[in-house]
Amino acid sequence: MNDAAIAQGPIIITVTNLIKQFGHFAALRGVNAEFAAGKFYAILGDNGAGKTTLLRTIAGLAHPTRGEVSILGASPRAACREIGYMAHPSLLYDEMSGMENLRYFARLYGIAGEQRCEQAIRAVALDPGLARPVGQYSQGMRQRMSLARAILHDPRILLLDEPFSNVDVHSARDMVGLLKGMRDAGKTVFVVTHQASLLAGAADEFVCMQFGQIVERTPHLPSDVSPAGVQ
Amino acid sequence: MKRLFPILALLTAVLLIYGLYQALVVAPTERTMGDVQRIFYYHVPSAWTAFCLFFTNLLASLVYLVWKNSKADALAVASAEVGVIFCTIVLVTGPIWARPVWGIWWTWDVRLTTTLVLWLIYVSYLVLRRFSDSAQTPVLAAVLAIFGALDVPLVYFSIWFFRTQHPQPVIGGGGSLDPRMLHAFLINLLAFSCFGAMVCWARYRLERLHREVEEAQALESLLGAPQ
Amino acid sequence: MSSPWSITLATLTKDIRLEWRSKDALNSMLFFSLLVVIIFSFSFDPNAEESREIAGGLIWVAFLFAAVVALNQTWARELRNQVLDAYRVSPAPPNSLFLAKALGNFVFVIILECVMTPLFVVFYNLRVLGPAWQLIPVGLLGTWALVVNGTFFAAVSLRTRSREIMLPLLLFPISIPAVQSMVEATRIILAGDGNARFWIVLLLTYDVVFTTASLALFGTILHAE
Numbered sequence: 151m152n153d154a155a156i157a158q159g160p161i162i163i164t165v166t167n168l169i170k171q172f173g174h175f176a177a178l179r180g181v182n183a184e185f186a187a188g189k190f191y192a193i194l195g196d197n198g199a200g201k202t203t204l205l206r207t208i209a210g211l212a213h214p215t216r217g218e219v220s221i222l223g224a225s226p227r228a229a230c231r232e233i234g235y236m237a238h239p240s241l242l243y244d245e246m247s248g249m250e251n252l253r254y255f256a257r258l259y260g261i262a263g264e265q266r267c268e269q270a271i272r273a274v275a276l277d278p279g280l281a282r283p284v285g286q287y288s289q290g291m292r293q294r295m296s297l298a299r300a301i302l303h304d305p306r307i308l309l310l311d312e313p314f315s316n317v318d319v320h321s322a323r324d325m326v327g328l329l330k331g332m333r334d335a336g337k338t339v340f341v342v343t344h345q346a347s348l349l350a351g352a353a354d355e356f357v358c359m360q361f362g363q364i365v366e367r368t369p370h371l372p373s374d375v376s377p378a379g380v381q
Numbered sequence: 382m383k384r385l386f387p388i389l390a391l392l393t394a395v396l397l398i399y400g401l402y403q404a405l406v407v408a409p410t411e412r413t414m415g416d417v418q419r420i421f422y423y424h425v426p427s428a429w430t431a432f433c434l435f436f437t438n439l440l441a442s443l444v445y446l447v448w449k450n451s452k453a454d455a456l457a458v459a460s461a462e463v464g465v466i467f468c469t470i471v472l473v474t475g476p477i478w479a480r481p482v483w484g485i486w487w488t489w490d491v492r493l494t495t496t497l498v499l500w501l502i503y504v505s506y507l508v509l510r511r512f513s514d515s516a517q518t519p520v521l522a523a524v525l526a527i528f529g530a531l532d533v534p535l536v537y538f539s540i541w542f543f544r545t546q547h548p549q550p551v552i553g554g555g556g557s558l559d560p561r562m563l564h565a566f567l568i569n570l571l572a573f574s575c576f577g578a579m580v581c582w583a584r585y586r587l588e589r590l591h592r593e594v595e596e597a598q599a600l601e602s603l604l605g606a607p608q
Numbered sequence: 609m610s611s612p613w614s615i616t617l618a619t620l621t622k623d624i625r626l627e628w629r630s631k632d633a634l635n636s637m638l639f640f641s642l643l644v645v646i647i648f649s650f651s652f653d654p655n656a657e658e659s660r661e662i663a664g665g666l667i668w669v670a671f672l673f674a675a676v677v678a679l680n681q682t683w684a685r686e687l688r689n690q691v692l693d694a695y696r697v698s699p700a701p702p703n704s705l706f707l708a709k710a711l712g713n714f715v716f717v718i719i720l721e722c723v724m725t726p727l728f729v730v731f732y733n734l735r736v737l738g739p740a741w742q743l744i745p746v747g748l749l750g751t752w753a754l755v756v757n758g759t760f761f762a763a764v765s766l767r768t769r770s771r772e773i774m775l776p777l778l779l780f781p782i783s784i785p786a787v788q789s790m791v792e793a794t795r796i797i798l799a800g801d802g803n804a805r806f807w808i809v810l811l812l813t814y815d816v817v818f819t820t821a822s823l824a825l826f827g828t829i830l831h832a833e
Contacts, residue, residue, distance in 0.1 A: 171602075171603065173595075173599070174599050174602050176599065176602050209697055211697060213516075215516075227831075230697060230699050231699055235693070237690065237693065239693075240689045241689060241690055241691050241693055241694040242689060242691065243622070243626060243685070243691060244689065245629045245630055246622075246625070246629075250625075255698070257610055257618040258615060258694075258698040259700075446828070502782065508777055509768065509774065512768040513769075515832070517767060517832035518767075520829075521768075521829065524764070524828060525764070528818070528821060529781075531818065531821055532781075532782045532784075532785065535810070535813065535814055535817070536785045538785070538810065539810055542806055542810070543788065
């Protein structure tokens with residue numbers, strides 16, 4: 151199992167012997183890895199490989215059965231200010247506008263004023279003045295607003311679970327460009343996706359998972375990457 | 382430790398048989414109530430056993446919440462289940478005793494009502510455990526046990542005060558006991574305590590075994606060939 | 609840095625705004641409360657003497673059923689789009705969320721009670737023979753007793769199957785002393801017969817005990833998977 155990190159820069163996340171079981175099903179079977187700061191990691195694998203579980207455990211939303219995750223030397227919950235999480239559900243309130251949603255989440259992070267909210271919305275190429283409720287957005291817009299929510303508090307680490315699914319290719323490419331810009335600005339980006347080809351020019355490293363373990367880490371797009379959605 | 386179990390079982394059997402003899406044969410017939418009164422030798426010890434088991438559940442739940450010890454959780458499950466059974470016995474024998482003697486099936490007196498509320502709380506505890514199949518079921522159940530424990534004194538007080546305002550016949554009555562009755566009562570109290578402990582222990586061991594099997598299966602799926 | 613209270617307030621105003629926009633829950637609950645009052649009035653139709661005796665019980669049972677239907681919807685909004693994950697991942701303290709939900713439910717149920725009470729008075733020709741002002745602390749403390757545990761157990765039942773039935777199943781046994789206090793206090797005040805002080809104090813004790821317990825244990829529940 152090749153898990154030697156291409157460590158340029160300090161290690162920001164350490165995963166030690168991570169095991170996660172749901173009853174009899176072992177979603178993660180002993181993942182050991184180190185992730186360096188300021189890198190763009192693409193996490194690939196078939197359905198059931200454990201990608202989402204790994205991301206959720208790093209985010210602190212799932213608790214390891216055994217093993218641990220250390221972020222900047224602390225537990226995920228303690229490091230929550232440095233984590234921005236985004237998943238396929240939008241994590242937004244459908245009945246409020248984008249700006250209203252972000253205003254609320256800003257309060258959760260102790261951010262006063264509206265400036266950061268407007269900046270975050272503009273950063274994902276949306277209009278802060280849009281009064282339409284999020285429930286009426288297109289899928290692409292909703293994913294972008296969800297990303298705005300994730301970056302609102304300027305976290306050092308971005309954890310994105312399938313951000314491009316059901317998004318048109320144009321919007322997806324825009325988002326990849328956006329994430330690349332964030333990596334260039336010093337953030338550490340993790341993207342779980344089935345659409346590895348989208349990340350060809352952007353990701354620093356491709357982390358391939360299979361059956362709950364990391365089987366390969368390579369800076370090049372793996373040639374045998376499985377087609378999306380095949381179990 | 383395991384060798385103690387057959388000894389306890391034997392002791393329980395002996396005590397129960399002796400207690401039966403004492404309760405049905407040796408103890409004199411109560412003057413006013415007649416032979417029905419003999420239910421007393423089962424009704425009260427069952428209540429005592431049930432309360433002890435529920436208290437055990439509370440302690441086990443607290444230990445689990447603080448130290449996340451899975452043995453404590455197994456004990457919590459066992460004591461709750463067996464406690465509900467004994468509590469059911471109390472609630473069934475109560476009316477059987479009350480009807481011929483006092484003419485009523487039920488009264489909302491302090492003891493019976495508190496017992497009923499405890500029964501309700503622990504049945505809801507068991508339902509919660511059954512209906513929740515996430516890994517955090519033990520935590521949720523332990524929290525419910527604590528809420529239940531906080532509730533019981535409040536129940537007791539509210540009914541006690543209610544009864545001072547609206548007095549009603551108290552089932553069970555006071556008065557002194559003939560020494561032979563006391564003897565029969567104490568034997569049965571001890572017998573039921575042992576009986577409760579024995580069944581709870583058996584249930585605890587069963588739960589531990591069940592969990593060991595599950596862990597072994599999970600470990601196998603963890604290490605073995607992927608499905 | 610946001611204080612916990614400002615997060616509670618922000619969450620509460622967000623919930624009120626969302627409820628106001630959709631008005632789903634509010635409208636259906638108002639109608640449901642009306643139906644409950646009417647059905648009770650059909651089923652229990654005593655003359656004035658008896659009505660004062662049982663009105664306490666009837667009113668609070670009606671409130672209890674209306675509250676349970678309202679409470680079930682509490683967390684529904686947070687489950688859509690998994691928004692609850694966004695809260696869990698943030699540094700916001702769990703108790704702020706709990707208080708915001710409990711206060712929101714409290715306001716909601718009080719509104720329902722304000723609608724149902726005049727209807728009860730009308731249908732039952734009720735007059736208050738005792739100190740009427742005492743009905744206010746009874747109403748407030750009693751409603752909080754139902755709502756604080758109801759909000760907590762609604763969160764617990766999120767992790768279970770048959771979510772809607774789990775809430776009343778868990779809530780009713782624990783609420784028995786509170787319901788008894790509310791009913792007795794109301795009966796005493798309506799009939800002007802005796803002193804409701806003990807029951808009001810017991811309600812207050814119940815509220816303090818279970819508010820503390822809920823605040824102490826909500827974090828555990830929220831971060832359970």
